[in-house]
Protein backbone atom coordinates (compact mmCIF):
# COMPACT_ATOMS: atom_id res chain seq x y z
CA UNK A 1 0.00 0.00 0.00
CA UNK A 2 1.23 3.48 -0.81
CA UNK A 3 2.53 5.39 2.22
CA UNK A 4 -0.09 8.17 2.25
CA UNK A 5 -2.87 5.61 1.73
CA UNK A 6 -1.65 3.85 4.88
CA UNK A 7 -1.53 7.11 6.85
CA UNK A 8 -5.03 8.01 5.72
CA UNK A 9 -6.38 4.53 6.39
CA UNK A 10 -5.07 4.19 9.96
CA UNK A 11 -7.62 4.79 12.64
CA UNK A 12 -8.20 3.49 16.14
CA UNK A 13 -10.62 0.55 16.27
CA UNK A 14 -12.41 -0.66 19.37
CA UNK A 15 -14.42 -3.47 17.82
CA UNK A 16 -12.89 -6.44 15.97
CA UNK A 17 -14.13 -9.26 13.79
CA UNK A 18 -13.93 -12.77 15.18
CA UNK A 19 -11.17 -13.62 12.68
CA UNK A 20 -7.70 -14.81 13.58
CA UNK A 21 -4.54 -13.05 12.46
CA UNK A 22 -1.58 -14.84 10.94
CA UNK A 23 1.32 -14.48 13.40
CA UNK A 24 3.70 -13.77 10.49
CA UNK A 25 1.83 -10.49 10.04
CA UNK A 26 2.35 -9.64 13.71
CA UNK A 27 6.06 -10.33 13.33
CA UNK A 28 6.32 -8.08 10.27
CA UNK A 29 4.49 -5.35 12.19
CA UNK A 30 6.92 -5.66 15.13
CA UNK A 31 9.87 -5.59 12.71
CA UNK A 32 8.45 -2.28 11.45
CA UNK A 33 8.33 -1.14 15.09
CA UNK A 34 12.00 -2.01 15.38
CA UNK A 35 12.84 0.30 12.45
CA UNK A 36 11.77 3.34 14.49
CA UNK A 37 14.36 5.97 15.40
CA UNK A 38 16.00 5.47 18.78
CA UNK A 39 17.48 8.00 21.20
CA UNK A 40 20.38 5.84 22.44
CA UNK A 41 21.07 3.49 19.54
CA UNK A 42 20.21 0.45 21.67
CA UNK A 43 16.64 -0.46 20.68
CA UNK A 44 16.39 -2.19 24.03
CA UNK A 45 12.63 -2.50 24.16
CA UNK A 46 10.69 -5.80 24.13
CA UNK A 47 7.18 -6.94 23.28
CA UNK A 48 4.88 -9.04 25.46
CA UNK A 49 2.23 -10.78 23.36
CA UNK A 50 -1.11 -11.91 24.81
CA UNK A 51 -3.18 -14.35 22.79
CA UNK A 52 -5.53 -16.40 24.98
CA UNK A 53 -8.68 -15.15 26.72
CA UNK A 54 -7.17 -16.21 30.07
CA UNK A 55 -4.04 -14.12 29.49
CA UNK A 56 -6.08 -11.06 28.50
CA UNK A 57 -8.61 -11.42 31.32
CA UNK A 58 -5.80 -11.76 33.86
CA UNK A 59 -3.84 -8.76 32.55
CA UNK A 60 -6.80 -6.42 32.07
CA UNK A 61 -8.90 -7.09 35.17
CA UNK A 62 -8.41 -3.44 36.21
CA UNK A 63 -9.43 -2.08 32.77
CA UNK A 64 -12.55 -4.27 32.91
CA UNK A 65 -13.58 -2.75 36.25
CA UNK A 66 -13.13 0.78 34.87
CA UNK A 67 -15.13 -0.02 31.72
CA UNK A 68 -17.92 -1.76 33.66
CA UNK A 69 -18.25 1.20 36.05
CA UNK A 70 -18.62 3.76 33.25
CA UNK A 71 -22.22 4.98 32.78
CA UNK A 72 -22.47 6.27 29.18
CA UNK A 73 -25.94 7.78 29.53
CA UNK A 74 -24.97 9.64 32.68
CA UNK A 75 -21.79 10.94 31.04
CA UNK A 76 -23.57 12.08 27.86
CA UNK A 77 -26.39 13.76 29.75
CA UNK A 78 -24.38 15.57 32.41
CA UNK A 79 -25.39 19.29 32.24
CA UNK A 80 -22.74 21.26 30.32
CA UNK A 81 -22.58 25.03 29.77
CA UNK A 82 -21.48 24.33 26.15
CA UNK A 83 -22.38 21.75 23.47
CA UNK A 84 -20.75 18.35 23.92
CA UNK A 85 -17.33 18.26 22.22
CA UNK A 86 -15.94 15.72 19.73
CA UNK A 87 -13.44 14.66 22.40
CA UNK A 88 -16.24 13.97 24.89
CA UNK A 89 -18.18 11.98 22.28
CA UNK A 90 -15.04 9.93 21.59
CA UNK A 91 -14.59 9.35 25.35
CA UNK A 92 -18.20 8.15 25.65
CA UNK A 93 -17.62 5.67 22.83
CA UNK A 94 -14.21 4.54 24.06
CA UNK A 95 -14.73 4.11 27.79
CA UNK A 96 -17.19 1.18 27.79
CA UNK A 97 -14.88 -0.62 25.33
CA UNK A 98 -11.61 -0.33 27.31
CA UNK A 99 -11.65 -4.03 28.12
CA UNK A 100 -13.46 -5.61 25.16
CA UNK A 101 -11.26 -3.75 22.63
CA UNK A 102 -8.31 -5.71 24.09
CA UNK A 103 -10.06 -8.97 24.94
CA UNK A 104 -11.72 -9.31 21.50
CA UNK A 105 -8.54 -8.49 19.57
CA UNK A 106 -6.84 -11.71 18.39
CA UNK A 107 -3.49 -10.40 19.69
CA UNK A 108 -2.49 -7.85 22.28
CA UNK A 109 0.97 -6.34 21.96
CA UNK A 110 2.48 -4.73 25.04
CA UNK A 111 5.71 -2.88 24.25
CA UNK A 112 7.97 -2.46 27.27
CA UNK A 113 10.79 0.09 27.32
CA UNK A 114 13.82 0.48 29.56
CA UNK A 115 13.14 3.19 32.12
CA UNK A 116 12.71 2.88 35.87
CA UNK A 117 10.36 5.85 36.00
CA UNK A 118 9.45 8.77 33.79
CA UNK A 119 11.47 11.92 34.27
CA UNK A 120 9.76 14.92 32.74
CA UNK A 121 12.17 17.62 34.05
CA UNK A 122 13.02 18.50 30.46
CA UNK A 123 11.92 17.32 27.05
CA UNK A 124 15.16 15.42 26.44
CA UNK A 125 14.81 13.47 29.70
CA UNK A 126 11.70 11.91 28.13
CA UNK A 127 13.75 10.39 25.27
CA UNK A 128 13.11 6.75 26.28
CA UNK A 129 9.36 7.47 26.32
CA UNK A 130 9.48 9.46 23.07
CA UNK A 131 11.39 6.63 21.40
CA UNK A 132 8.85 3.98 22.34
CA UNK A 133 6.07 6.16 20.90
CA UNK A 134 7.98 6.26 17.59
CA UNK A 135 7.94 2.43 17.77
CA UNK A 136 4.22 2.43 18.56
CA UNK A 137 3.34 4.66 15.62
CA UNK A 138 5.33 2.41 13.27
CA UNK A 139 3.29 -0.51 14.65
CA UNK A 140 0.00 1.32 13.97
CA UNK A 141 1.02 2.18 10.41
CA UNK A 142 2.39 -1.30 9.66
CA UNK A 143 -0.86 -2.82 10.97
CA UNK A 144 -2.83 -0.55 8.62
CA UNK A 145 -0.57 -1.62 5.73
CA UNK A 146 -1.38 -5.26 6.59
CA UNK A 147 -5.13 -4.54 6.48
CA UNK A 148 -5.33 -4.70 10.29
CA UNK A 149 -6.36 -2.17 12.89
CA UNK A 150 -5.34 -1.35 16.46
CA UNK A 151 -6.96 -0.35 19.71
CA UNK A 152 -4.83 1.36 22.35
CA UNK A 153 -5.18 1.80 26.06
CA UNK A 154 -2.80 3.82 28.19
CA UNK A 155 -2.60 2.26 31.67
CA UNK A 156 -4.29 4.67 34.06
CA UNK A 157 -2.49 5.61 37.30
CA UNK A 158 -1.92 2.46 39.42
CA UNK A 159 -3.01 0.23 36.52
CA UNK A 160 0.55 0.54 35.17
CA UNK A 161 2.16 -1.11 38.18
CA UNK A 162 -0.64 -3.65 38.59
CA UNK A 163 -0.21 -4.97 35.04
CA UNK A 164 3.57 -4.70 35.24
CA UNK A 165 3.57 -6.93 38.30
CA UNK A 166 1.09 -9.44 36.83
CA UNK A 167 3.19 -9.81 33.68
CA UNK A 168 6.45 -9.99 35.63
CA UNK A 169 7.99 -7.07 33.75
CA UNK A 170 11.44 -6.30 35.24
CA UNK A 171 11.52 -3.26 37.59
CA UNK A 172 13.70 -1.29 35.15
CA UNK A 173 11.08 -1.37 32.38
CA UNK A 174 7.82 0.52 31.86
CA UNK A 175 4.65 -0.09 29.83
CA UNK A 176 3.56 2.82 27.58
CA UNK A 177 0.41 1.26 26.11
CA UNK A 178 -1.63 -1.91 25.54
CA UNK A 179 -2.31 -2.47 21.82
CA UNK A 180 -5.13 -4.71 20.61
CA UNK A 181 -4.64 -5.80 17.02
CA UNK A 182 -7.01 -7.51 14.59
CA UNK A 183 -9.44 -7.02 11.71
CA UNK A 184 -11.61 -3.97 12.36
CA UNK A 185 -15.35 -4.57 12.52
CA UNK A 186 -16.64 -2.42 9.64
CA UNK A 187 -19.89 -1.89 11.57
CA UNK A 188 -18.22 0.01 14.40
CA UNK A 189 -19.59 3.54 14.65
CA UNK A 190 -17.12 5.97 13.07
CA UNK A 191 -16.67 9.07 15.17
CA UNK A 192 -16.25 12.51 13.72
CA UNK A 193 -12.66 13.70 13.90
CA UNK A 194 -11.22 17.16 14.23
CA UNK A 195 -8.73 18.01 11.46
CA UNK A 196 -6.99 21.35 11.90
CA UNK A 197 -6.29 23.68 9.00
CA UNK A 198 -2.64 23.07 8.12
CA UNK A 199 -2.19 26.65 6.90
CA UNK A 200 -3.17 27.93 10.35
CA UNK A 201 -0.74 25.51 12.04
CA UNK A 202 2.32 26.60 10.09
CA UNK A 203 4.34 29.54 11.45
CA UNK A 204 7.27 30.57 9.26
CA UNK A 205 10.36 31.83 11.10
CA UNK A 206 8.67 32.41 14.48
CA UNK A 207 5.27 32.15 16.16
CA UNK A 208 4.07 35.69 15.14
Ligand SMILES: Cc1cc2nc3c(=O)[nH]c(=O)nc-3n(C[C@H](O)[C@H](O)[C@H](O)COP(=O)(O)O)c2cc1C
Nearest residue numbers: 010011012013014090094095098152153154155193
Ligand atom coordinates in the same frame (compact mmCIF):
# COMPACT_ATOMS: atom_id res chain seq x y z
C1 LIG B 1 -1.37 9.27 23.75
C2 LIG B 1 -2.70 8.64 23.39
C3 LIG B 1 -3.46 8.07 24.37
C4 LIG B 1 -4.66 7.42 24.05
N1 LIG B 1 -5.34 6.76 25.02
C5 LIG B 1 -6.41 6.02 24.68
C6 LIG B 1 -7.02 5.17 25.66
O1 LIG B 1 -6.56 5.04 26.81
N2 LIG B 1 -8.11 4.48 25.28
C7 LIG B 1 -8.63 4.56 24.03
O2 LIG B 1 -9.65 3.90 23.76
N3 LIG B 1 -8.06 5.32 23.07
C8 LIG B 1 -6.96 6.05 23.37
N4 LIG B 1 -6.33 6.80 22.41
C9 LIG B 1 -6.87 6.83 21.03
C10 LIG B 1 -7.52 8.15 20.68
O3 LIG B 1 -8.79 8.22 21.27
C11 LIG B 1 -7.62 8.28 19.14
O4 LIG B 1 -6.33 8.22 18.59
C12 LIG B 1 -8.28 9.60 18.75
O5 LIG B 1 -9.64 9.59 19.09
C13 LIG B 1 -8.15 9.86 17.26
O6 LIG B 1 -8.74 8.79 16.52
P1 LIG B 1 -7.91 7.95 15.45
O7 LIG B 1 -6.79 7.26 16.16
O8 LIG B 1 -8.92 6.99 14.89
O9 LIG B 1 -7.39 8.91 14.41
C14 LIG B 1 -5.14 7.44 22.71
C15 LIG B 1 -4.36 8.07 21.71
C16 LIG B 1 -3.15 8.63 22.05
C17 LIG B 1 -2.31 9.24 20.95
